[in-house]
Amino acid sequence: MPMKSYRAAINEAMAGEMRRDSSVIVMGEDVSGGTGAPGEDDAWGGPLGVTKGLHTEFGPTRVLDTPIAEGGFIGAAAGAAVTGMRPIVDLMFVDFLGVCFDAIYNQAGKFRYMFGGKAETPLVVRTMYGAGLRAASQHSQVLYSLFTHVPGVKVVVPSNPYDAKGLMIQSIRDNDPVVFFEHKAMYDEEADVPDEAYTVPFGEANVVREGEDVTIVAIGKMVHLANEAADNLANDGISCTVIDPRTVSPLDEETILEEVEATGRLVVVDESHPRCSMAADISSIVAQKAFKSLKAAIEKVTAPHCPVPFAPELEDLYIPKVEDVEAAVRRTMA
Amino acid sequence: MQLSRDELLSAYRTMATARHFEESVFQNFSDGKIPGFVHLSAGQEATAAGVYMALDERDWIATTHRAHGQCIARGLDLQETMDEIYGATTGVCGGKGGSMHIADLDKGMLGANGIIGATGPLAVGAGLSARAKGENGVAVAFYGDGGSNQGLIFEAYNLANIWKLPVIFICEDNGYAEATPSSYSVAGSQVARANGFGMPAVEVDGFDFFAVYDAMREAVERARNGEGPSLIHIKTARFYGHFVGDAQTYRGDGEIDKLRAEKDCLNMFREKVVETGLLTGEQLDEIFEEERARVADAASAAQVAPRATEADLMTDVYASY
Numbered sequence: 001m002p003m004k005s006y007r008a009a010i011n012e013a014m015a016g017e018m019r020r021d022s023s024v025i026v027m028g029e030d031v032s033g034g035t036g037a038p039g040e041d042d043a044w045g046g047p048l049g050v051t052k053g054l055h056t057e058f059g060p061t062r063v064l065d066t067p068i069a070e071g072g073f074i075g076a077a078a079g080a081a082v083t084g085m086r087p088i089v090d091l092m093f094v095d096f097l098g099v100c101f102d103a104i105y106n107q108a109g110k111f112r113y114m115f116g117g118k119a120e121t122p123l124v125v126r127t128m129y130g131a132g133l134r135a136a137s138q139h140s141q142v143l144y145s146l147f148t149h150v151p152g153v154k155v156v157v158p159s160n161p162y163d164a165k166g167l168m169i170q171s172i173r174d175n176d177p178v179v180f181f182e183h184k185a186m187y188d189e190e191a192d193v194p195d196e197a198y199t200v201p202f203g204e205a206n207v208v209r210e211g212e213d214v215t216i217v218a219i220g221k222m223v224h225l226a227n228e229a230a231d232n233l234a235n236d237g238i239s240c241t242v243i244d245p246r247t248v249s250p251l252d253e254e255t256i257l258e259e260v261e262a263t264g265r266l267v268v269v270d271e272s273h274p275r276c277s278m279a280a281d282i283s284s285i286v287a288q289k290a291f292k293s294l295k296a297a298i299e300k301v302t303a304p305h306c307p308v309p310f311a312p313e314l315e316d317l318y319i320p321k322v323e324d325v326e327a328a329v330r331r332t333m334a
Numbered sequence: 335m336q337l338s339r340d341e342l343l344s345a346y347r348t349m350a351t352a353r354h355f356e357e358s359v360f361q362n363f364s365d366g367k368i369p370g371f372v373h374l375s376a377g378q379e380a381t382a383a384g385v386y387m388a389l390d391e392r393d394w395i396a397t398t399h400r401a402h403g404q405c406i407a408r409g410l411d412l413q414e415t416m417d418e419i420y421g422a423t424t425g426v427c428g429g430k431g432g433s434m435h436i437a438d439l440d441k442g443m444l445g446a447n448g449i450i451g452a453t454g455p456l457a458v459g460a461g462l463s464a465r466a467k468g469e470n471g472v473a474v475a476f477y478g479d480g481g482s483n484q485g486l487i488f489e490a491y492n493l494a495n496i497w498k499l500p501v502i503f504i505c506e507d508n509g510y511a512e513a514t515p516s517s518y519s520v521a522g523s524q525v526a527r528a529n530g531f532g533m534p535a536v537e538v539d540g541f542d543f544f545a546v547y548d549a550m551r552e553a554v555e556r557a558r559n560g561e562g563p564s565l566i567h568i569k570t571a572r573f574y575g576h577f578v579g580d581a582q583t584y585r586g587d588g589e590i591d592k593l594r595a596e597k598d599c600l601n602m603f604r605e606k607v608v609e610t611g612l613l614t615g616e617q618l619d620e621i622f623e624e625e626r627a628r629v630a631d632a633a634s635a636a637q638v639a640p641r642a643t644e645a646d647l648m649t650d651v652y653a654s655y
Contacts, residue, residue, distance in 0.1 A: 022466075023466070025462075025466075061465075061466075064497070066493070067489075067492055067493065067496065069489040069492065069493065071455065071485065071486045071489055072454070072455045072458070072486060072489025072490055072492065072493050073455070073489070073493060074455070075452060075454070075455025075456055075458070075459065075486060075489075075490070076455045076456070076458040076459035076462065076490070076493055077459055078455070078456060078459060079396065079444065079455060079456035079457060079458060079459020079460045079461075079462075079463075079473075080459035080460065080462045080463050081459070082439070082444060082456075082459075082460075083394055083444070083459065083460045083463035083464075083473075084463045084466075084467065085459075085462065085463050085466060087459075102449055102452060102486075103452070103455065106448075106449050106452070107447075107449070107452055107456065111437075111445070112650050112651070112652070112653070113430055113650050113651055114427060114430055114431045114435040114437070114445070115427050115430075115431060115435070115437040115439065115445065116425070116426065116427035116428030116429075116430050116431065116650065117428065117649065117650035118427070118437070118438075118439050118440070119437070119439055120653065151651050152651055152652065154652070174653065175653035176652050176653050250652075
């Protein structure tokens, strides 16, 4: 199987679906980058190159550079989706949610229900999240829990190139609005990714490894931390299960509960803030539904309840670390 | 005047149905028979009739929370529209939308919308779909004088113009955003705002069905010919408050009485067509009474139509899941 980057996997998924279905369009700020400029038309292909080549292959009517007006163009994508298109719209950084949330949670996310089941809104909102690039408070946040709160919206957080491709294809083919979270520090990560199209279903967690002592549920980039922690802990004879939910809405509660029932201990690793987060949500589900199998208090490993700082020394303190995960696992074993 | 007698009769029927509809909703809401809150469009019927008469089944409309008359003008089923407002499962949205979210996608109605200004971008998106479909369809965004001050509307102007989309922006200015008059809240003029985006725009008398229709026909023709978006600023007024129950102490002494006496679009239509001998007063009276009865029947039926049960609560949240 060929090795491909997270970036290439997502690009390949979009290109393949655009060839397969002419109603799939891409729109956003600089998704081609250069439309109408004296230089190249496909100059950027997205700020980090994820849509590179799409404009060249599909042209300006299917790959639309937009003005910097997220409320307008994401609203337009919702309008296009409910009238027959399958737009993939780029919310460059999820931090920009503040100027366009209405289009996602009040419009696209509610059409099906409000209109008595008659509306389909096959909209994909691609967005970058996550800290680690010294991008500071307004370009580093992890806001998937805000979307998870909203019925009618699906929320996808791929942790590796293989899942990214399969989940992107599923997102495009899905008939509900999907917010697709790409960690900006993962684009160069490589893994085996098949050339052909395939889907990864929503609501099916990936059990990355099975162990006996502690279940670690980790989301997105945090899956890698969890794995590394599990490797280190194995040297000390502590055996961990690692679960990657892959989609946080829908959430595969069943797999999480089964695995927690088997180990009796839960650590949730979430790059978001501790309050009203996926960590809090998953903890509450387990506390309620698997209470009797718990042998220890649930541990959460999250970022602190402060904005993402710029100073490298502070950002390094902010982002959860492998040692934090290990320490949390050890606390559950104490 | 290019409309046939049948078309004129149809336009009057639309306005008559819409008027009776709102009077009925006012009465029944006041009597406690309708849940929630309702925003009535009585007085603004010429807008709905004039705009929708220039459209056909290829076209899409995203409209405001004050949309009962527009649903009627677009040809939504009268009973299903009434049932929706009462929250019955036989409503056009199964009772899950209500007055502020009536939609019928089969008829190109993308919904009334509870979010002021949201309609602009939605219509831009429908304009993208219309262009991709290649049937020369157009997309219409309604918003009020209040909505015209939302940034989203300006973003929509910009998008529709840079992409030269078949979108028609209709600022249905009834003089008040809730209780705040447009004379206070709107800087500049709607026409000049549109012109600033390079978009042709016209201000029309919203009490005059013919003025609305003519302006709309021109804008539709431009859009279907690929000449891009236009704006129509329709100056009108509502006979009721922002919502039913609004004491309207912000309005001037005798303002509404004067409106009803001098600026009733149904009367103005009647004067014009009777004066020119196109239709007779008797024809119009007959239609007016027919629609009164039809609306009354719909309201009675809606009051006993089936209501939702627990089994309906969680359906249609997602496609599957």
